[in-house]
Each structure stands twice: as structure tokens, then as C-alpha cells.
Amino acid sequence: MAEPQQELDQAQQAHQTLQEVSDALDSGRFVHVRRQLQDMEPEDIAHLLEASPRKSRDVLWQLTDPEDYGEILDELNEDVKDALVSQMPPEKLVEATEGMDTDDLAYVLRSLPDDVSKEILGQMDIADRHRVETALAYPEDTAGGIMNTDVTTIRGDVELDVVLRYLRMKGELPDVTDALYVIDEDSRLIGHLSLTTLITTQPDIQVCDVMDDADEAIPVDASDSDVASLFERRDWVSAPVVDENQHLVGRITIDDVVDIIREDAEHSMMSLAGMDDDEDTFAPVFQSTKRRSVWLGANVLAALAAASVSNMFEATLEQMAAIAVLMTIVPSMGGVAGNQTVALVIRGLALGHIGDSNKKELLLKEAAIGFLNGLVWACIIGGIVVVWKDDWLLGGIISAAMLTNLIVAGIAGVTIPIFLKKMNIDPALAGGMALTTITDVIGLSVFLGLATIFI
Amino acid sequence: MAEPQQELDQAQQAHQTLQEVSDALDSGRFVHVRRQLQDMEPEDIAHLLEASPRKSRDVLWQLTDPEDYGEILDELNEDVKDALVSQMPPEKLVEATEGMDTDDLAYVLRSLPDDVSKEILGQMDIADRHRVETALAYPEDTAGGIMNTDVTTIRGDVELDVVLRYLRMKGELPDVTDALYVIDEDSRLIGHLSLTTLITTQPDIQVCDVMDDADEAIPVDASDSDVASLFERRDWVSAPVVDENQHLVGRITIDDVVDIIREDAEHSMMSLAGMDDDEDTFAPVFQSTKRRSVWLGANVLAALAAASVSNMFEATLEQMAAIAVLMTIVPSMGGVAGNQTVALVIRGLALGHIGDSNKKELLLKEAAIGFLNGLVWACIIGGIVVVWKDDWLLGGIISAAMLTNLIVAGIAGVTIPIFLKKMNIDPALAGGMALTTITDVIGLSVFLGLATIFI
Incomplete structure (x- = not known):
């Protein structure tokens, strides 16, 4: 019983943490703050940074484990992220961006000066760099700009048992995977196999006999608002993205769509009052x-x-x-x-x-x-x-x-x-x-x- | 290539449909409209209804297949739903609500007059009625009010292979299932097994060795806004709901959370202008x-x-x-x-x-x-x-x-x-x-x- 309570208190009482941290900062107990930050999830540190006045924010960023930088940057409001990134030396940034998802990394790179983002791309291995460059090639507010390229594909003419053995060999699947994409010999998307179908169907049945059709695929140039409204109406968790030749190029997941939905809705409120919706609550x-x-x-x-x-x-x-x-x-x-x-x-x-x-x-x-x-x-x-x-x-x-x-x-x-x-x-x-x-x-x-x- | 294009056009050009339907209504081609409605998804019909002036809306509702009523009602804006429901005779409502999810049904029942909702409950079989009554017992804006009771539970001391055989026997899983919940002999939640772990792990391993801890569980009395902010920060797809004794009582899925996020954000915009966020665009x-x-x-x-x-x-x-x-x-x-x-x-x-x-x-x-x-x-x-x-x-x-x-x-x-x-x-x-x-x-x-x- 203690644990779920603790979990929710974290949401409700983020301000208690904030108060503690800011007290500790004021009294110079930096080691204490560093230890507290180590116990926090990256998304909670992002929230703490957004809720902190600028001076404390800079100190907090210094005290944060650089290994978490990538994940934290990904969660931050645009203005806050820009301010923090602009103060970081490029080599620290390269380090911070290691291990980020391609869509998130592309998102961060877009807001960096060209020479810095080139340096970061230069330090990546070729396969990763190619992926990120693919993502960067699409405008930010299109399906291509928000998609992830970590898709798991299978063939339609195999039995489910083979798929299961293949997945066990792979050992892991990308976050928020609820379906595997079925492609033909030309890498064209022909359907998708949901994980629930995979595990509730007899293993000797062929993929193409139980897969869903490919008519849910999102064109890579669809606008992000259209994507969000499709997700919202269809109750999707993830959806494949295809180019004009029906080739699978990536997938979009609900967590990124939720951000778009919130941003679109906030945009109306802030704009009506004449405010930029990227505005940091504690902007200079x-x-x-x-x-x-x-x-x-x-x-x-x-x-x-x-x-x-x-x-x-x-x-x-x-x-x-x-x-x-x-x-x-x-x-x-x-x-x-x-x-x-x-x-x-x-x-x-x-x-x-x-x-x-x-x-x-x-x-x-x-x-x-x-x-x-x-x-x-x-x-x-x-x-x-x-x-x-x-x-x-x-x-x-x-x-x-x-x-x-x-x-x-x-x-x-x-x-x-x-x-x-x-x-x-x-x-x-x-x-x-x-x-x-x-x-x-x-x-x-x-x-x-x-x-x-x-x- | 034709199919995804068609899918997205549906979102972008909902107005073409609307125009066609309203032309057809004007010229009295009701059979044509009925056929068009039969080809549409319930969520698209809901959108069409919301975008229709009141007179056409009532005609459209008459022309819709009553079998889709439940799913459509679930997708509608509160004011639009209330207006349509208030015109339906109770026996039609009973028919319409068959096959709805418990959380969605509870949501619809809340807005009905007491005698009508009692009649609907009276027509349900005992197990279903019990589930809906459980959901109705929690306030609408709490985790209990938005949760679904269709949870799939397993025991921790079995091998994954046994779980897979159990699921194949079951034959299907509820929508948006990304994890199975692990309970002890007293039905207390002790952890969850994600589907991705289930299918990427060797089948001879025990559930309790690969499951995640139960610390993500949401207390049944948590507010819906807190639930939404947890989902948003943790990038969850679904999460278990527990009572004060850590008994599993239901689960919340991202599709319901997305609605809360949009409603909360819209609420600020509409309220600042002095408007009710439930207001139907074509209200009387x-x-x-x-x-x-x-x-x-x-x-x-x-x-x-x-x-x-x-x-x-x-x-x-x-x-x-x-x-x-x-x-x-x-x-x-x-x-x-x-x-x-x-x-x-x-x-x-x-x-x-x-x-x-x-x-x-x-x-x-x-x-x-x-x-x-x-x-x-x-x-x-x-x-x-x-x-x-x-x-x-x-x-x-x-x-x-x-x-x-x-x-x-x-x-x-x-x-x-x-x-x-x-x-x-x-x-x-x-x-x-x-x-x-x-x-x-x-x-x-x-x-x-x-x-x-x-x-």
C-alpha cells in the first residue's frame, strides 16, 4: 500500500520536492540535492527544472547526472530546453544525446546551431546518424518529423511460432510496441500483427492469416494535427508511417501524440491572450x-x-x-x-x-x-x-x-x-x-x- | 498507396462527407445517407454528429444503425450526447448500451435520469451489472470513475509458457492491453508483466522473475487530473488501479486519459472566455x-x-x-x-x-x-x-x-x-x-x- 501512495504523492506534491530542493540550494547543501536528483526519474527532474526560477535551474542542471541529460531534454518545454542547451559545451551535448530515441534526438538537434548539431552527428555511428538524418529530412510538424525509426518488421508467410522464436532471440522490443509490422519482399507495408493477436492465437497459424490490413498507415507528409486527431478518434497506441510507395519508414507512438494534443490545446488558450505557447513560466x-x-x-x-x-x-x-x-x-x-x-x-x-x-x-x-x-x-x-x-x-x-x-x-x-x-x-x-x-x-x-x- | 491516403483524407476532408450528407439530407435521399453511415466508423459518425446543425443531427441519428449507438455515444461531447439520449425511449437505450465497455457505460448512465439508468441496469446480466455498479460507485473525476474493470490477471509462480497457453485458450484480450497483472492469493496486486517481456523472454522462466513491481498502481481515489499527469510524464499506455488494501480493482487506458488531457486544456481556453467546455457548437x-x-x-x-x-x-x-x-x-x-x-x-x-x-x-x-x-x-x-x-x-x-x-x-x-x-x-x-x-x-x-x- 505504501508504494502506490508514494507514486501519486510525487505528482501531487511535486512542490514539496521543489521546496526541499530550493531550501537545500539556498543553504548550499549541494551534495544533498545531487543525491535527491539521483533518486528521481528524468521526467520528474524535467518538471522540477520547469518549475524552478532560472538561477536555481542552472544550479540544478549542474548537479544532475549528465547520463540523464538526454531523457530530461526530451521532456522539457522548448524555451527551457533552448536556454539550457545554449549553455552547454558541444562535447557535453554529444555525451548527453547518446542513447536518445531518434525522433527525440532529431527534435533536440533542430533547435541547436548548425555547427553544434553537425558535431553531434559526426560523433555518432553511421547507422544511427543515418536514422537521425532521415528524421531531420522531414518537416518538424509532419508525421515524418514526429515518427520513430525503430520499427520491428516480420514477414507474412511465416508461422506465429517462428515470430515468437525470433522475438525471444532479439530479447527486447522498442518502448510502446503494440504491433509488429508485416512487409513484403520490397519492404512495402502489407499489414500489422498486434501483440495481443500474437499471444492469443495458436502458434501454427501463419502471420498473414491473422494480421490486420495496412489501411491504418499514416503518409509521411501528413500534418501532426491530423495525426493527433486520427490517434484520438481511433484510440491507437501506435501506427506505422509509410512513404508514397507504401514503404514502411517509421512509426508514431501515443506518447508523442499526447504531447501534440496538449500543445495544440494550450496553443489556443495562450494565443488568445497574446502569448507564445513555448513561453517558459520563468523566462528572462x-x-x-x-x-x-x-x-x-x-x-x-x-x-x-x-x-x-x-x-x-x-x-x-x-x-x-x-x-x-x-x-x-x-x-x-x-x-x-x-x-x-x-x-x-x-x-x-x-x-x-x-x-x-x-x-x-x-x-x-x-x-x-x-x-x-x-x-x-x-x-x-x-x-x-x-x-x-x-x-x-x-x-x-x-x-x-x-x-x-x-x-x-x-x-x-x-x-x-x-x-x-x-x-x-x-x-x-x-x-x-x-x-x-x-x-x-x-x-x-x-x-x-x-x-x-x-x- | 490508395488506402492510407483514403484514411487520412477522412480526417482532413470530414467536411466533404458532411457536405455530401447534408446535401443528401436536403434532397431527401435518406437511403443514400443510411448506406453512407453504414460504411463509417462509430468515431467518425460521432464527429459528423458534432459537426452537424441540430436538425440534420436528429435525422442522422435516426438513420444510424442502432447497433452502433453505444460506441457513438461514448465518443460524443457531453452536451450533444445528453440531447440525443434525452430523446431516446428507455428500451432503445437499453439496446444501445449493450456491449459497451463498463467505464463508458457508467459514463453514459451518469448523465441519464435515475429511472432510465435503473431500467438499463435491470436488463443487464448480473456479472455485468455488478461491474457497472462498481464503476458508478466512484466519483466521475477520480481514477475509479474512469477505470475499466476488464483486467486480465495471472499468478506469479507459473512459467511464461503456461501464461501463453492460458491466453491462447482465452482467445482474446481487452482493447489496449499492454500488460497482464500479477496478483497473489488474496487478489492483491504484486506486479505486472508487459506483453513485450512475455514474448521476448524464454518460455521456461517464471512470471515473478521478469515482472515489474506494483509501484505504478494508481489509488482508486486519485483525481483524474493527477492520473493524466502521471500518464503523460511516465509515457504509460495503461496502468492498474488498486483500492486501499492494494486489491486490483481495474485499469486505466491511455485512450481515456487522452480525453481528459484534451478536456483539461480546452477547459482553460473556454473558461477564460466565459464559456462552458461542454458547450455544443450547435447548441440550442x-x-x-x-x-x-x-x-x-x-x-x-x-x-x-x-x-x-x-x-x-x-x-x-x-x-x-x-x-x-x-x-x-x-x-x-x-x-x-x-x-x-x-x-x-x-x-x-x-x-x-x-x-x-x-x-x-x-x-x-x-x-x-x-x-x-x-x-x-x-x-x-x-x-x-x-x-x-x-x-x-x-x-x-x-x-x-x-x-x-x-x-x-x-x-x-x-x-x-x-x-x-x-x-x-x-x-x-x-x-x-x-x-x-x-x-x-x-x-x-x-x-x-x-x-x-x-x-
């Missing part, structure tokens, strides 16, 4: 300032656009300060309502739920929701204004502006992300800002325009 | 209006708080309309900068990177970024205002307000989510709104306050 101040500044710059333009609208109505504002007091309410409600729609549409686009066949229905639905919520809040806000400012006209004007702006917000919330996607601009990155600009400008124009006409 | 208008209204109501309070601040400075606003024109810029920049920090902190909290040991560093870092970006944008906006309004004093005032508000945004962006989490309020749900209220109120107060004092 100047680096973060520079990155975030770009987004703030875009917002300055949006804010100035809104200010220019109010500027056109300066005379009205001068006449009646109550209008200035109330003018922020309509844009604010429009922005919030519109961003609800934007979030729904961005998720729908990411999941592949929205396309030409149903975007009209979606638009009508969101416009209707905007109309209904517009009615509700027009009445409430209008009522508040009538009571607060004792001015029926002003209450009517703000109600009309609210209703208009919430309908606009619903329509813009659907059309902006779909339009951006069509223009090949990331809707998560630009959608929220574009929406807010429109609801600000329309909200202010309608409210101040009506006020100018009627007051 | 009234249901969506009501749900979103709550969030808009919260924003009304925030907008009124900001308006009350400007109201206190009505005299100043009356005196100089330029102040009203410019007063939206400072809150807008503060809101955007603060929400960048909020997104970073919410992700950090979700990943377990932020705790007592490092929150001070994080606060200092974000305050420093706020200070630096505040300086940059204070100069730029101040400059623009000086040129635009030809007023040095006004430029100075907006600069000072901008700098203050961006520092406040950095500090509030860190403290609000951490505080909410401590209060057991979901930081993703309330964090952005609370932050915006603070940056609006502070931004307006400082800008209008300084203007009142100096102009």
Missing part, C-alpha cells in the same frame, strides 16, 4: 518583455482606433459628461460577448467541426444569441441608466447601442476566425484582438452617434 | 443564451464599476472632452497586459509549475516585465498624445497612468489566479474577469485622478 525578463510588447503594440492600434472614434464626437462629450461616463459599457459588453463566440468557433475549427456546409447555421445561431442577450442586457442596462442618471433618452440610447453591438459581436465572432483561417492566419492569435477592435469601434460609434443625433 | 439558442448570460452579467458589474469610477470625475470630464477621448486607452492596455500574465499563470498552475516556493520570483518577474513594458508604452502613448492633442501635461499624465497600470496588471495577473486557486475557485473561470475589473478601475482612477489634480 527582457525576453518576455520583448515578446509581449508586440501584442501590446497591436492593442495600442486597437485602443487608438477606439479613441479616434470618441474623438469624432468630442463636441457631444463636451456637452454632457454623463455620456463619457457611460461610453465604456457598450464596448465592454460587446467585447465579452464576442469573445465567447470566438472561443467557441476557434475550438470548433480546431476540432474540424466547422466548414462550408454548416457555417451559415452557426452564424444565424450566434446572431440569434446576440439578439436575445442584447435584448436582455439592453433592458437591464437601460433601466440602470434611467434610474442612475434620471434620463429616459440616455437610457434608450444605451439600450439601442447595446442591442446593436451584441448582434455585431455574434456575427463578427463567427466570421472573423473563419475569415482568418481562410487567409491562413492563426485565428487563435489574431481573432480576439480583431473582434475587440470591431466591437469597440462599433459600440462607441453607435452609442456616441445616437447621443449626438438625439441629445 | 435559448440554452446558450441563458448560459452565456451569467458571464455577461458578471461583466455588467465590472463595467458599472468602471463607469462609477469615471462618474466620480464627472467634473473633470465636463471640463475637457479630450480626457474622455483618451481615458479608454490606459484600461485597455492594462487589461491586455494583465491577461497575458493570467494566461501564463493559469497554465503554470495547471501544469503544477507554480507553488509556494516560487511564487515570489514569479511575482517579481511579472512586475518587472510590467515596469519595462510600462516604460516603453508610456513613452510611445505619451508621445502620440503630445503630438495629437498638443498638450505636454496630458501626455505626461497618460504616461504616468500607463506605467502604473501595467505594473498593477503584472502583479494582479500573478496574485489573482493564485488567490482564486487557494479559495478553491477555478482561476480560469474567474481570473480574466477579475483582472480586467482591477486594471479598468485602477487605470481609470489614476488617469482621471491625475487629470483632476493637474488640469
Whole structure:
């Protein structure tokens, strides 16, 4: 009973470790920390590094056993990895990358300066180097970029007993192997034999009689998001990757797909707030300032656009300060309502739920929701204004502006992300800002325009 | 070559199917649609249903083979599932749920009215009913709630050859089986034998000599997020679940964990925008209006708080309309900068990177970024205002307000989510709104306050 408890406490109480380690670092008990690190799994050390402020992180990295470097680097967030790798001398890096999986090594090499990665490749034996170079030849965000080349292949015309004897001779199988791939004499993939079939079937049966067809193979140039959605829908654990001639070139395993799924989902959240999803929680101040500044710059333009609208109505504002007091309410409600729609549409686009066949229905639905919520809040806000400012006209004007702006917000919330996607601009990155600009400008124009006409 | 292409096209061009199906529905070619549905995998039908407007969805459901209902229901988004299930008569539901996995069936039963789920349970044979009732006894968001009870167990004191003969007799293994669980005479979990070990080891060796220890077992009351983070870090495909006496009660497989990972990540994005992550893209208008209204109501309070601040400075606003024109810029920049920090902190909290040991560093870092970006944008906006309004004093005032508000945004962006989490309020749900209220109120107060004092 003690052991599983301990296992889970490690996840829940990673912060206790973190606290202990940082206390030990503060008091200079480096030997103690080194011993603690030796008892930890590489993935837990990666987590500890990500959760550590930069100064402690560098000390921790020094105290970590270099033999674990490869596995730890593989688990780290991109920005954290880059920072650590950039400080390591090339010969240490060569040492660290020994024994990494080809896909993981290719992933690390991509982020290194060319001369360093060449040096590392130069130190590898020819077979390994060839494998890594094959992986590097494919773009990072394709099936080829995330696949592993350690496939176990068998022939279709042998009995299962022969396969079992072959595997016992081999003595081990790559991690996350749930199937063996069946190829013909030209190395073309013709099917796969799952391990469960292998062990539940009589040994005198031929492979080709119990194997599954090769129609699950992933083309090497498929995008990583498509691969992730296939894995998710088909509940796969691993899948073979083939080139255009149906030659088996590698396989993709669920552990790498899980990373893609999490990154894709995080990307939407971080992008909507104008953040890079690779951003390290403890990134250096100047680096973060520079990155975030770009987004703030875009917002300055949006804010100035809104200010220019109010500027056109300066005379009205001068006449009646109550209008200035109330003018922020309509844009604010429009922005919030519109961003609800934007979030729904961005998720729908990411999941592949929205396309030409149903975007009209979606638009009508969101416009209707905007109309209904517009009615509700027009009445409430209008009522508040009538009571607060004792001015029926002003209450009517703000109600009309609210209703208009919430309908606009619903329509813009659907059309902006779909339009951006069509223009090949990331809707998560630009959608929220574009929406807010429109609801600000329309909200202010309608409210101040009506006020100018009627007051 | 044709086959894998076809497979991937299915993912990329789900919309072509959708378009075809909706065309066929429009022209009343129901037989054609029924035939198309028969050729599709249950998970693809689920995707099609989610991507269909409500009217077509109901027709599609009628045209689907009831034998696939169970598997399809299991793949559907919660809101879509609830809507379809609520229309089905209980006897159809009983039929539909035949042959579902226990964990999936328990998941569906939870969302049904009590009398319907009792009727379904009553129709099952005793062994199955007992299994489902066991699963239902655990809360939905715990290991017990997501586990499957179809475990394959073996004893430790037998030779691998005996295990292989036993498995061949059994003839099949549950989906996503990558290990057999080894139990002692009291059904206590003592270890697991991976299939890869089973097939690469000589058959005359005993199970207990090659099995892995039981320290990977998950306590049945562990939270689903902890389970997901363990799977993600350890690259597991499946893991055993034990009760407090170390008795094996079930196992969790990666396909269910992938759903949790996606839902958790989506939850942050949707919540930040004030949306429920179960929301169906094509939800009924009234249901969506009501749900979103709550969030808009919260924003009304925030907008009124900001308006009350400007109201206190009505005299100043009356005196100089330029102040009203410019007063939206400072809150807008503060809101955007603060929400960048909020997104970073919410992700950090979700990943377990932020705790007592490092929150001070994080606060200092974000305050420093706020200070630096505040300086940059204070100069730029101040400059623009000086040129635009030809007023040095006004430029100075907006600069000072901008700098203050961006520092406040950095500090509030860190403290609000951490505080909410401590209060057991979901930081993703309330964090952005609370932050915006603070940056609006502070931004307006400082800008209008300084203007009142100096102009």
C-alpha cells in the first residue's frame, strides 16, 4: 500500500520536492540535492527544472547526472530546453544525446546551431546518424518529423511460432510496441500483427492469416494535427508511417501524440491572450518583455482606433459628461460577448467541426444569441441608466447601442476566425484582438452617434 | 498507396462527407445517407454528429444503425450526447448500451435520469451489472470513475509458457492491453508483466522473475487530473488501479486519459472566455443564451464599476472632452497586459509549475516585465498624445497612468489566479474577469485622478 501512495504523492506534491530542493540550494547543501536528483526519474527532474526560477535551474542542471541529460531534454518545454542547451559545451551535448530515441534526438538537434548539431552527428555511428538524418529530412510538424525509426518488421508467410522464436532471440522490443509490422519482399507495408493477436492465437497459424490490413498507415507528409486527431478518434497506441510507395519508414507512438494534443490545446488558450505557447513560466525578463510588447503594440492600434472614434464626437462629450461616463459599457459588453463566440468557433475549427456546409447555421445561431442577450442586457442596462442618471433618452440610447453591438459581436465572432483561417492566419492569435477592435469601434460609434443625433 | 491516403483524407476532408450528407439530407435521399453511415466508423459518425446543425443531427441519428449507438455515444461531447439520449425511449437505450465497455457505460448512465439508468441496469446480466455498479460507485473525476474493470490477471509462480497457453485458450484480450497483472492469493496486486517481456523472454522462466513491481498502481481515489499527469510524464499506455488494501480493482487506458488531457486544456481556453467546455457548437439558442448570460452579467458589474469610477470625475470630464477621448486607452492596455500574465499563470498552475516556493520570483518577474513594458508604452502613448492633442501635461499624465497600470496588471495577473486557486475557485473561470475589473478601475482612477489634480 505504501508504494502506490508514494507514486501519486510525487505528482501531487511535486512542490514539496521543489521546496526541499530550493531550501537545500539556498543553504548550499549541494551534495544533498545531487543525491535527491539521483533518486528521481528524468521526467520528474524535467518538471522540477520547469518549475524552478532560472538561477536555481542552472544550479540544478549542474548537479544532475549528465547520463540523464538526454531523457530530461526530451521532456522539457522548448524555451527551457533552448536556454539550457545554449549553455552547454558541444562535447557535453554529444555525451548527453547518446542513447536518445531518434525522433527525440532529431527534435533536440533542430533547435541547436548548425555547427553544434553537425558535431553531434559526426560523433555518432553511421547507422544511427543515418536514422537521425532521415528524421531531420522531414518537416518538424509532419508525421515524418514526429515518427520513430525503430520499427520491428516480420514477414507474412511465416508461422506465429517462428515470430515468437525470433522475438525471444532479439530479447527486447522498442518502448510502446503494440504491433509488429508485416512487409513484403520490397519492404512495402502489407499489414500489422498486434501483440495481443500474437499471444492469443495458436502458434501454427501463419502471420498473414491473422494480421490486420495496412489501411491504418499514416503518409509521411501528413500534418501532426491530423495525426493527433486520427490517434484520438481511433484510440491507437501506435501506427506505422509509410512513404508514397507504401514503404514502411517509421512509426508514431501515443506518447508523442499526447504531447501534440496538449500543445495544440494550450496553443489556443495562450494565443488568445497574446502569448507564445513555448513561453517558459520563468523566462528572462527582457525576453518576455520583448515578446509581449508586440501584442501590446497591436492593442495600442486597437485602443487608438477606439479613441479616434470618441474623438469624432468630442463636441457631444463636451456637452454632457454623463455620456463619457457611460461610453465604456457598450464596448465592454460587446467585447465579452464576442469573445465567447470566438472561443467557441476557434475550438470548433480546431476540432474540424466547422466548414462550408454548416457555417451559415452557426452564424444565424450566434446572431440569434446576440439578439436575445442584447435584448436582455439592453433592458437591464437601460433601466440602470434611467434610474442612475434620471434620463429616459440616455437610457434608450444605451439600450439601442447595446442591442446593436451584441448582434455585431455574434456575427463578427463567427466570421472573423473563419475569415482568418481562410487567409491562413492563426485565428487563435489574431481573432480576439480583431473582434475587440470591431466591437469597440462599433459600440462607441453607435452609442456616441445616437447621443449626438438625439441629445 | 490508395488506402492510407483514403484514411487520412477522412480526417482532413470530414467536411466533404458532411457536405455530401447534408446535401443528401436536403434532397431527401435518406437511403443514400443510411448506406453512407453504414460504411463509417462509430468515431467518425460521432464527429459528423458534432459537426452537424441540430436538425440534420436528429435525422442522422435516426438513420444510424442502432447497433452502433453505444460506441457513438461514448465518443460524443457531453452536451450533444445528453440531447440525443434525452430523446431516446428507455428500451432503445437499453439496446444501445449493450456491449459497451463498463467505464463508458457508467459514463453514459451518469448523465441519464435515475429511472432510465435503473431500467438499463435491470436488463443487464448480473456479472455485468455488478461491474457497472462498481464503476458508478466512484466519483466521475477520480481514477475509479474512469477505470475499466476488464483486467486480465495471472499468478506469479507459473512459467511464461503456461501464461501463453492460458491466453491462447482465452482467445482474446481487452482493447489496449499492454500488460497482464500479477496478483497473489488474496487478489492483491504484486506486479505486472508487459506483453513485450512475455514474448521476448524464454518460455521456461517464471512470471515473478521478469515482472515489474506494483509501484505504478494508481489509488482508486486519485483525481483524474493527477492520473493524466502521471500518464503523460511516465509515457504509460495503461496502468492498474488498486483500492486501499492494494486489491486490483481495474485499469486505466491511455485512450481515456487522452480525453481528459484534451478536456483539461480546452477547459482553460473556454473558461477564460466565459464559456462552458461542454458547450455544443450547435447548441440550442435559448440554452446558450441563458448560459452565456451569467458571464455577461458578471461583466455588467465590472463595467458599472468602471463607469462609477469615471462618474466620480464627472467634473473633470465636463471640463475637457479630450480626457474622455483618451481615458479608454490606459484600461485597455492594462487589461491586455494583465491577461497575458493570467494566461501564463493559469497554465503554470495547471501544469503544477507554480507553488509556494516560487511564487515570489514569479511575482517579481511579472512586475518587472510590467515596469519595462510600462516604460516603453508610456513613452510611445505619451508621445502620440503630445503630438495629437498638443498638450505636454496630458501626455505626461497618460504616461504616468500607463506605467502604473501595467505594473498593477503584472502583479494582479500573478496574485489573482493564485488567490482564486487557494479559495478553491477555478482561476480560469474567474481570473480574466477579475483582472480586467482591477486594471479598468485602477487605470481609470489614476488617469482621471491625475487629470483632476493637474488640469
